Amino acid sequence: MRALFVVLKPLCFLALLGYCPSATIRPKEGWQVYSSAQDADGRCICTVVAPEQSLCSRDAKSRQLRLLLEKIQNMSQSIEVLNLRTQRDFQYVMKMESQIKGLRSKFRQIESNRRTLLTKNFQELKGKMNELQPLLPVLEQYKTDATLISQFKLEIRNLSLVLTAIQEEIGAYDYEELQQRVLGLEGRLRNCMNKLTCGKLMKITGPITVKTSGTRFGAWMTDPQASPKNNKVWYMDSYTNNKIVREYKSVSDFVAGIESRTYNLPFHWAGTNHVVYNGSLYYNKYQSNIIVRYSFESGRVTTQRALESAGFHNVYPYTWGGFSDIDLMADELGLWAIYATNQNAGNIVISRLDPLTIQVLNSWNTEYSKRNAGESFMICGTLYITNSHLTGAKVYYSYSTKTSTYEYMDIPIHNQYFHMSMLDYNARDRALYGWNNGHQVLFNVTLFHIIKTDDES
16 A cells, blocks of 8 residues: 655634734635645645635736836826826917017017107017016926926836836746646645545644633634535633523624624533534533534524433533533544543543434543543544643643554644633634633644555555
């Protein structure tokens, strides 16, 4: 069996709000593009590297051409203004010309009868000369305008040379051909992405602060099973004594505080470790080990089932407490519950659940104490445990359900606001959603992936 190995580092969809995002985050739909290469055997290697942008919109050459065209347009407008002004001045000069002709006739009269008309005509001549006095600055302005027009012509000539050089550098490819090449490359890259198998966590970067709201403890999430056009956000403040779920149509609406709907759950929740999966909310019913499945579409509970032997009501919480006994989460492989039992001596149990019936499909007993763990999350069937309640937080333990083995790790997490009460992985966004001391944050993850090739047996 052969396989290619690649480190995949997807970027968080906030840059945004440039929520980059913006400091207000304004996420953009369809945010990923890809770069690609092939090895000598023609097998695909691909890496996610940047958020998607309009085709060629930030290409250096396109940007330079656009700036030059804008400059030429501004110059054309200036020349048009100059042309209007010179036409106005031309009318004024025509008027002065008639006055000059009148002066010539006066000179002839003076020449023919110097004695009788000299004084009278001299006074008239003086008056005409005074009227012509404003003509002098007009002529000076004409000289200035002529110089300016010459400068415009020279600059436009230089710009034309630059444009010609850029066209020669680009070569014979026209825009349509370049566009087809890009579209073809995108198709090949998406085929590469479809071959990605589950990856191993290598690095966590961030966080990006999306919003500051609510109490110190809470949860916010999107649905990893939703379509790319569905970016609804659900918000659940506090770890107990609450049953109000707030819904927002998008992350930008969430940042702006524009609610689209409010749900009043039939039961209070316990903890902050809820998850939305395929249109339903899964949460731990207060003072019980019952898991409730609540459908947002129907607005009612569709399933509820006790998680057998699971501790509850702060019997086996995470280190920070908060009735975090049962942690529900989802990854690429499905729906999971993380909890502890007396039978496993208070150590963590990992159970994979059927999303419809909430029945346990399979379970793994670890040897790690639930009370000694901070927040945890699942990626590709591997549980990653943190000490996220500490300032120097990190992922320091993982348990693979595929191999039933554990591993000690040392992957730092920047605990920016000093207390993490919720940390969950979203497989669609390939990001970690966190509630950090009243701040809703996002972390980017770097995964080590295996790309399966078509010739594997």
